[in-house]
Structure formats: structure tokens, C-alpha cells
Amino acid sequence: MGLVINILSKTGVGVLAITAALTLTPIKADAATIHATSADIIVDGPRGTANNRDEISNAFGAADGAFFELGYNAVVEFQFGTPTGQRFFGPGSLIEITLNNDPSWKEAVRIEVGIKGDESSFVTAQPNPFKNTETFANPVFTFDGIFDTVRLTDLTLALFGGNPSNLSTQGATGGFDVDAISVSAVPLPAAGFLLVGALGGLAALRRRKRAS
Ligand SMILES: [Ca+2]
Ligand SMILES: [Ca+2]
Numbered sequence: 316m317g318l319v320i321n322i323l324s325k326t327g328v329g330v331l332a333i334t335a336a337l338t339l340t341p342i343k344a345d346a347a348t349i350h351a352t353s354a355d356i357i358v359d360g361p362r363g364t365a366n367n368r369d370e371i372s373n374a375f376g377a378a379d380g381a382f383f384e385l386g387y388n389a390v391v392e393f394q395f396g397t398p399t400g401q402r403f404f405g406p407g408s409l410i411e412i413t414l415n416n417d418p419s420w421k422e423a424v425r426i427e428v429g430i431k432g433d434e435s436s437f438v439t440a441q442p443n444p445f446k447n448t449e450t451f452a453n454p455v456f457t458f459d460g461i462f463d464t465v466r467l468t469d470l471t472l473a474l475f476g477g478n479p480s481n482l483s484t485q486g487a488t489g490g491f492d493v494d495a496i497s498v499s500a501v502p503l504p505a506a507g508f509l510l511v512g513a514l515g516g517l518a519a520l521r522r523r524k525r526a527s
Contacts, residue, residue: 346499349396349403351375351465360386360469361479363489378495382412385424385469385490387479393465393496394431403498405458407465409445412492417448421475422491428462437466444470447491461501467491 354371362369362384374383374393385391394400405428413420423444429437440458442449469490471477477488 348497349500351393351496352399354393356391358390360389362386374493378410382492382494384492387472387490389469391467402461402463402501404461406455407498409496410494411447412494414447415450420488422447423470423474424491425468426456427466428458431464
């Protein structure tokens with residue numbers, strides 16, 4: 316038995332250690348980018364209809380030029396990944412359809428992140444407000460922690476004015492136009508269990524080796 320355990324400890328432990336290393340490595344370095352895959356309109360607001368901007372699924376997936384207009388003062392919560400509701404960390408990216416287009420079509424949002432249904436968990440991301448008039452090399456928003464929901468609150472009317480009763484005129488921009496939102500996926504629980512399993516296996520093998 317001593318020989319068998321010895322071989323196990325030399326080969327098995329090596330494999331387990333490599334498994335643990337591979338499991339850990341991608342967490343921060345090459346975290347998968349996940350896009351919005353579902354949304355709930357918490358507070359609706361007046362928006363236009365041109366270019367299918369009233370279609371919320373235009374805000375899902377990677378940036379493609381199709382967009383969803385939040386509507387003045389609207390509050391919308393987005394979730395991410397497949398299956399949706401995946402946990403994530405920052406930074407995030409928010410693509411507005413006329414980004415970097417000051418002075419036309421000025422729009423802004425407040426970005427918050429939190430755990431769905433737990434109001435006390437929500438924190439405000441930076442920059443706040445997030446304005447499409449700013450020049451972004453990369454339209455990034457930042458925050459600390461792990462969450463499952465990005466909440467956008469339209470601030471366009473409050474910051475830039477507009478005319479909610481006539482969304483078809485120049486200067487009445489409607490709310491913020493969301494082409495795409497993305498964040499970094501927290502690896503699925505399976506990865507964590509693998510790691511725990513590997514470490515548990517290591518400890519067990521060490522105990523057995525000592526016992527022999
Ligand atoms: Ca708009
Ligand atoms: Ca889009």
C-alpha cells in the first residue's frame with residue numbers, strides 16, 4: 316500500500332495542484348466578458364420609437380448599433396450572462412449610441428450595481444453621472460465588489476433639459492440610448508467546487524501518506 320499511496324501522492328497531487336492552478340488563473344487575468352441578457356423596467360419614462368429604440372432587447376448582447384432608449388427619468392435593471400443573473404465584478408462598459416458626440420444628443424445616466432432585490436446592496440459606480448458628452452477612449456464604469464445587477468437611472472432631462480411631450484424634435488433626445496452593457500463574469504460555482512475538491516484531495520492524501 317505504501318508504494319501505491321506514494322505514487323498517488325506524486326502523480327495525483329501533481330494533477331490536483333495543476334487543476335487548482337488552472338482553476339484560479341482565469342479569475343482576474345482573463346475573466347470572461349458577459350453582456351446584458353435580461354432587463355426589468357422599474358420605472359418607465361417617455362421615449363421615442365424611431366429605429367426600434369423602444370425595443371429593450373436592443374440593449375442585450377455585444378454592441379451592434381441597435382439601441383434601447385431608457386426614456387426620461389426611467390429606471391431599468393439589467394442582468395448578465397447565460398443563464399442570466401450571473402455574478403460579476405468591474406470594470407463594466409456602457410455603450411451609448413452617440414457616445415463622444417457633444418454637443419448634439421446630450422444624455423446621461425446614473426449607474427448603480429447591486430444584488431437584485433436587495434436595495435441596501437446597491438452602490439453608485441463611477442463616473443457619476445455617466446454622460447455621453449464626455450470623450451471616452453473606452454466607455455468604462457468602475458466599482459468594487461461582486462454583484463448581479465446594473466441599474467441605470469436616466470438623468471438626461473434633469474441635466475440637459477428636453478421636451479418629454481415632443482420626442483421627435485431636435486434637442487428632445489429622449490433618455491439615454493443603450494447599445495450594450497458588459498461586465499466581467501465571476502467564474503461559475505463549478506470552478507470553486509473544483510478548487511475546494513482539489514484542496515480537500517490534497518489534504519486527504521497528506522493524511523493518508525502520514526498514516527502509512
Ligand atoms: Ca435618446
Ligand atoms: Ca445593441
